[in-house]
Amino acid sequence: MAKSTFQNKPTTCVCLANTFLFLSLLLFLLLLLWNLSSFYNPIPIIHSPFTKSKSEPKLEPDGVVGSPNCAAHELCDPPEKSFYDNPGLSYSIEKPMKNWDEKRSDWLKQHLSFATGARDRILVVTGSQPLPCENPIGDHLLLRLFKNKVDYCRIHGYDIFYNNAYLHPKMDAYWAKFPVIRATMLAHPEVEWIWWIDSDAVFTDMKFRVPLDRYKDHNLVVYGWPNLVYEDKANKSGTSLNAGVFMIRNCQWSMDLVNDWAEMGPNSPNYKKWGQIQLSTFKDKTYPHSDDQSALIYLLFKHKDKWGNKTYIENEYYFQGYWVEIVKTYDNITEGYKEVEILGPTLRRRHAEKLSEYYAKLREPYLEDAGFKRRRPFVTHFTGCQQCNGIHNTMYVGDTCWIEMQRALNFADNQVLRNYGFVHPDLMNSSFVSPLPFDYPA
Numbered sequence: 001m002a003k004s005t006f007q008n009k010p011t012t013c014v015c016l017a018n019t020f021l022f023l024s025l026l027l028f029l030l031l032l033l034w035n036l037s038s039f040y041n042p043i044p045i046i047h048s049p050f051t052k053s054k055s056e057p058k059l060e061p062d063g064v065v066g067s068p069n070c071a072a073h074e075l076c077d078p079p080e081k082s083f084y085d086n087p088g089l090s091y092s093i094e095k096p097m098k099n100w101d102e103k104r105s106d107w108l109k110q111h112l113s114f115a116t117g118a119r120d121r122i123l124v125v126t127g128s129q130p131l132p133c134e135n136p137i138g139d140h141l142l143l144r145l146f147k148n149k150v151d152y153c154r155i156h157g158y159d160i161f162y163n164n165a166y167l168h169p170k171m172d173a174y175w176a177k178f179p180v181i182r183a184t185m186l187a188h189p190e191v192e193w194i195w196w197i198d199s200d201a202v203f204t205d206m207k208f209r210v211p212l213d214r215y216k217d218h219n220l221v222v223y224g225w226p227n228l229v230y231e232d233k234a235n236k237s238g239t240s241l242n243a244g245v246f247m248i249r250n251c252q253w254s255m256d257l258v259n260d261w262a263e264m265g266p267n268s269p270n271y272k273k274w275g276q277i278q279l280s281t282f283k284d285k286t287y288p289h290s291d292d293q294s295a296l297i298y299l300l301f302k303h304k305d306k307w308g309n310k311t312y313i314e315n316e317y318y319f320q321g322y323w324v325e326i327v328k329t330y331d332n333i334t335e336g337y338k339e340v341e342i343l344g345p346t347l348r349r350r351h352a353e354k355l356s357e358y359y360a361k362l363r364e365p366y367l368e369d370a371g372f373k374r375r376r377p378f379v380t381h382f383t384g385c386q387q388c389n390g391i392h393n394t395m396y397v398g399d400t401c402w403i404e405m406q407r408a409l410n411f412a413d414n415q416v417l418r419n420y421g422f423v424h425p426d427l428m429n430s431s432f433v434s435p436l437p438f439d440y441p442a
């Protein structure tokens with residue numbers, strides 16, 4: 001090939017060939033020399049993302065020293081100071097946080113690799129008590145409930161934090177989440193939303209993704225009925241919303257809300273007083289202790305401008321739904337999904353788990369016609385079941401709670417197992433799985 005290229009200029013060609021030969025020889029000798037010399041260099045320089053050849057400037061006590069910033073794609077912590085370097089920083093719920101929006105945004109500017117996509121980033125937070133359950137199958141149920149959340153997060157690419165330590169000695173039971181949420185906001189400046197989900201809530205539509213666009217002007221998302229929360233003043237109900245599942249934006253507004261919310265909890269000197277106020281406000285409240293759900297409803301309607309304005313009360317889908325009215329619909333819904341998949345045959349196509357969201361989008365137009373009640377309920381919440389310690393459940397007959405919880409978990413697990421080629425053909429028998437029939441709904 002070289003021959004034909006240089007055919008027209010033979011002299012130059014020869015000349016070039018000689019030069020080339022000479023250069024090659026020189027290069028070879030140089031390489032040999034370099035190779036030999038590297039035997040005397042005992043520590044080879046390895047260029048990895050974690051060892052930088054550029055000099056690392058020291059962090060001076062009086063502030064920032066000029067430094068090469070981390071590149072946009074790079075996982076590193078630049079030496080410039082952030083809120084983490086403030087010795088006064090406290091993760092405790094007892095220390096109010098100021099200027100959080102500014103601090104978080106400064107941190108994001110210093111960590112450009114996390115700034116991209118920060119607006120939609122979600123961290124799921126859940127947990128349970130530090131000690132073993134009294135209910136003999138309680139810990140087994142907790143494990144399955146956690147597995148369900150891990151599955152959901154893996155499918156959607158969310159991080160998850162499971163906490164089982166009381167971060168404040170006085171805040172236990174339904175108050176335990178507040179110190180956790182407060183600390184999580186500081187630990188995760190890269191996430192926009194903290195999604196608290198009680199341990200007894202089950203994701204029962206594994207493919208559904210929350211419509212974040214809908215909440216872009218709000219900082220708190222809860223399930224409930226706005227008219228019951230804000231109107232009907234003479235006859236308030238403590239169940240007009242549910243405080244066991246909510247999404248809260250990682251911002252100063254939320255820091256303030258958590259502060260005011262926890263002010264009605266057991267850590268507050270006014271705890272007893274708030275219990276009395278709640279008891280007289282909510283006609284259906286049966287116990288004298290202040291609870292987090294009544295507390296939120298109270299804050300929303302008493303200070304509607306301050307808190308209600310940024311709170312989205314969702315009830316177009318089961319952001320969380322009461323299990324008693326939901327579990328009986330699973331069979332009918334499974335049939336409904338099979339019908340939908342007959343309408344759109346590509347929906348039945350086997351696919352990698354990572355493509356779950358893609359197939360969910362394809363299915364969406366078919367489901368829209370089916371409406372809210374015929375869709376898989378997004379979250380089935382086993383409110384009142386107390387799977388961990390409620391051995392003798394007074395609220396529900398016999399083992400109803402545990403039986404229905406297993407049914408919900410298998411219903412959800414089937415949506416996961418499908419991607420692995422298996423199914424629980426009998427929702428009431430967790431240990432029985434069989435290879436997937438081809439026409440099973442995704």
Ligand SMILES: *[C@@H]1O[C@H](CO)[C@@H](O)[C@H](O)[C@H]1NC(C)=O
Pocket residue numbers: 235237283
């Ligand atoms: C208050 O609401 C409950 C249902 O939430 C209802 O049963 C009761 O009749 C109502 N009472 C008044 C006085 O409206």
Ligand SMILES: *[C@@H]1O[C@H](CO)[C@@H](O)[C@H](O)[C@H]1NC(C)=O
Pocket residue numbers: 217218309310
């Ligand atoms: C909150 O209140 C402001 C002014 O009162 C209003 O302009 C805004 O639309 C409200 N936002 C929401 C989400 O309701």
Ligand SMILES: *[C@@H]1O[C@H](CO)[C@@H](O)[C@H](O)[C@H]1NC(C)=O
Pocket residue numbers: 332333335336
């Ligand atoms: C499910 O229930 C709805 C009404 O609640 C009914 O119209 C529908 O036919 C049922 N579907 C199946 C598959 O049973």
Ligand SMILES: *[C@@H]1O[C@H](CO)[C@@H](O)[C@H](O)[C@H]1NC(C)=O
Pocket residue numbers: 429430431432433
């Ligand atoms: C559940 O399935 C397992 C495994 O197939 C079987 O051994 C067991 O008898 C089943 N239990 C019930 C209650 O049907």
